[in-house]
Amino acid sequence: MSDRAPGIGGDLPVTSNPSRWNSDVMQRRVARRYASERRFRRIGLFAVALSAGFLAFLLLSMVINGARGFTQTEIKLTVNFPSIAAGVTPAALSAKGGDEALSGLDLEGLAASEATAAYGENGAALLSDGAWLTLRDAIKSDPTLITRKGEMWVPASVEIDAAAKGRGDTANTRLVAQLKTNGQIKTGLNKTFFTSSDSTDPTVVGIWGAFKGTLLTMLVTALLAFPVGTLAALYLEEYAPRNRWTDLIEVSINNLAAVPSIIFGLLGLAVFLNFFHMPRSAPIVGGLTLALMTMPVIVIASRNAIKAVPPSIRDGALAMGASPVQVVFHHVLPLAMPGILTGTIIGMARALGETAPLIMIGMRAFISSPPTSFTEPATVLPVQIFLWSDEVSSGFVEKTSAAIIVLLVFLMTMNATAIYLRNHFERRW
């Protein structure tokens, strides 16, 4: 070859020593390189382990804290109802206006005085501030109670509860041990946690209100985002002409998928609340806001599912004389449905864990009774977690973690469903 300078090829210095690969220098170098190889590999494994460790630590700390939240210590109390309810008849309580009659009774004082009578002068401190609610609910479910003495288990105070779970100070621990030998205290499943709503007293709080709010909100989100997302995906994949409008839609959807969730909260606040004057804190507004946030996710997932349906199926149906609309709704959509549902569930799972936009539209209100309609003030599980995490009372720590466990169980169930759908129904062509 003409451009090969004569002579240069002959004196390449590295060729002079054919046994250089076996030289000591080279052997040491190779050993060093292998050591660095092992180190690199170990760093990689360490990174994986550390990341997984974070997850494990997070979940573990929630489980350890939260497990206590599912149990509640109760104290035995013998209550002499007639002492404060002379003249009140069961019939009056079950009749209309009974609630008012009931709220006229000093159940709080009764609980305190009975506790003092049973457990000495500090007896009232054993009980939760919300202990009287147990009395009220008992009377509500059985008004005849008002005429007699009743023996019931009422929630213990935060300190006693902690001591019963092995985390109290020495005085309380001794007290609890003594009560235990007398059979006056027990720690059992905290049913209140699943049936009641928010409260200022950690011993009587529950997630039912927030949970119902979540259900209502998610229902609105699903009812809006699923059809709109699916239809938009169908249009973009199957019919949309290539023009500026379509491009604009695509750009919008891709950008919306990247917009921080709090911006959707601002949108909800400015548009739904301040412009349309929709009710503040309501599931309908929360659902709408989350639907706008979830829709792009569903559109993107649905488009992928629709794209995966082979063109041969469309061609086949068109050849049989079906109209384009029939082809899509009779053939393409059913085949793409598992993929669309998978995307929808994943999008819904994301919405379910979302907190910030709902805070923006006022779903952080203190809601002590479960919402009964889409327009009533409500809160949702993640926001409830946020609110409880702000509480100073130490009794809220375990409740917050317990609520987190419930939320995580839900999310995992949804994601597992999505994975199941993907693995079992999604056909590959």
Next chain:
Amino acid sequence: MPLSMIAVIVLALGAIAFAAARSKARLFKPVGTERLHSRPNYHAAHMLLWVVVPALIFVAMWSFVAPRLINQSILTSPAASELPPPGIERDAVLNEIRDLATGKLEVSFNPAAEQLAPVYRDARDHYTILGGIAAALLAYAGGGYAWTRLRREFRARNRVERAVMVVLVAASLIAIFTTFGIVISLLFESLLFFQKVSPAEFFFSLEWSPQTAMRADQVGSSGAFGAVPLFWGTIFIGAIIAMIVAIPLGLMSAIYLTQYARPRFRAWMKPLLEMLAGVPTVVYGYFAALTVAPAIRDAATWAGIPGASSESALAAGVVMGVMIIPFVSSMADDSLAAVPQAMKDGSLALGATPSETIRRVLVPAALPGVVGGVLLAVSRAIGETMIVVMAAGMAANLTLNPFATVTTVTTQIVALLTGDQEFDSAKTLAAFALGLTLLIVTLILNIIALRVVKKYREAYE
């Protein structure tokens, strides 16, 4: 809600019309060899659309108009003379009247409300019945028109399919409306804000204390809206501390899982790491505030670092970094997978060890994709709200000390909009200006990231 009753009735009418039209269309017989253009279901669907759609549109509009009409009739009733002048107070009374009438309230605070409740009830019934009749008439008229078209040769299918198309287009347009809704509402409120506070102050001034006093004559009533400390806090937590955690862990995890791990290990580990992205942010926030932040503060105090706060930038940043790991690792995973095997073979065939191949060939080749992923992760991190709300503080500090408190854009948006204040105070509007800034920055980051990733994909087509 009586209006929903009207809607149900309209739908019931529609169902009846659908059945009627279908049974009539069933009788159509093809003439000669020509096939029927539309099957009975299409004729029926055409009928259904005409009965239901105009009536329902009317009901929707009526639900906006009726409350106003009802208020009107309350205000014109003789008892209304005792009502307070227009304003918040009057609205409160009107609300009370409504709640009394619907039975939500049993007793009222305002005697006028007690008197006007029956007026409200009458007016409501009146307008509901009026609306119901109008809706029924519309349904009837629509149905009548459709019935006249119900003939053998009528091309009902084309009409119905056109209606379907309209629905599809409308569904797609919602994305545009949402985008415009976001942009316009943020822009509008931000412009109002910038009338009160100059953009120069907002973007360049160093002092942030938006606590506008309640009374105008109170000291320090003006409030300071220099957002620079917020921008710094956001960058410090989301783009620096979080990335210092997420980039090495995410990248090394991706490298280990794609290049070294056995398939079984990878099959288990990859979804496990992805779970990190699925944990709700409020959970991370709680974890950061309850566990990480106190630990970091104690460690800093023990080490004698001054200014250690229990709401440190480090705590929020580290936890956010953990949350971001899967974003970085999945982008890195994709980018590494996109580097052709031939490139790897070329390096190995020269006698490079796997780690040399990874460090000197694979990672540099995958770099644009990784950078794109990191940009996406940053845009995600700076828009993240709950972790910083719960674990970072409220104090707007311009500090480099990771153990000190800083505040972020999202934290301040939440802080400004929770609590009671009028909607158009500078404080509230500032939240929208912050939101607009956040939106623009995240979108720019995303656009750049997607460009980079796309270019990179094309390079290996």
Next chain:
Amino acid sequence: MASHKMSARDVNVFYGEKQAIRNVSIDVDKENVTAFIGPSGCGKSTFLRTLNRMNDTVVGCRTEGRIELDGEDIYASEMDVVLLRARVGMVFQKPNPFPKSIYENIAYGPRIHGLAENKSAMDHVVETSLHRAGLWNEVKDRLQESGTALSGGQQQRLCIARAIAVDPEVILMDEPCSALDPIATAKIEELITELRGRFAIVIVTHNMQQAARVSQRTAFFHLGELVEYGATADIFTNPTQTRTQDYITGRYG
């Protein structure tokens, strides 16, 4: 008889359950170019890749038998793959320059093996390697440009220069010209001829004329077996096996 650089004895290669190479024994000469020919899927690439243990990187691939480089068993546990591959270089079917500058592409091998003490030594290695690959005059003014910006033929010569830079003893080439046009092919063939003698060269090719032009010895593979191995002239003019005869006359493959 020429001295043997590498020799294989009773080599079997499996991909999982599937056997791709059956009982192949072959010697590769030091001064000659050896061509592997045979129909597609007969195992040429597989066998070539056993010679520098590139098959180790394929999951599920298993090699049996003995392969020696200068009398050393390359599958022995003392044998270091990294050094083996430095001694037995490889050029692939599709040019695969690294997405780095031309200079860095060449310097990559010497750098990882520590073959150049300083910058000027490295410059020298780069220049010599490019000269030997016949690429110097074409790229000497653009050494800092990306290697991927070259034409296909130039890229392939860059890959050959990259292999040469480590100063291997054997160069394995797997269809190095199949992605190139005739002019680029001619250049590579000329280059192979120039390099012969300095390096033992094994080339896989589908092009019978190419095998005849550049090689002195030819091995014909069929269905994982080595059917015939001998001087190129003999194989092409006077094959002893009918399968070889059928293949070179174009009856199949």
